[in-house]
Amino acid sequence: MATAVDEGATYRIEVGRRIGAEWSERLMGMRLEVSETAGRAATTVLTGELPDQAALLGVLDQLYCLGAPLLRVERLESGDSV
Secondary structure (H helix, E strand, O other): OOOHHHOOEEEEEEEOOOOOHHHOHHHOOOEEEEEOOOOOOOEEEEEEEEOOHHHHHHHHHHHHHOOOOEEEEEEEOOOOOO
16 A cells, blocks of 8 residues: 555645746756746746655755745645646
């Protein structure tokens, strides 16, 4: 029987930095949406399915190496839209 750490899931990760689309491949193919508002720092929301929590840790490590501060990490339920 599979446990939560080795099951795939869809995640939404928000960081307090602009991350360009060229990083998508290094971030496990996650979709990147940048939001920029005048007078506020840019944020990027990464959304996508990851095969397990090891892959999630890999994405979080890449974000750390980029100096992107984490604002939110969510595991989405199967009915949530991406």
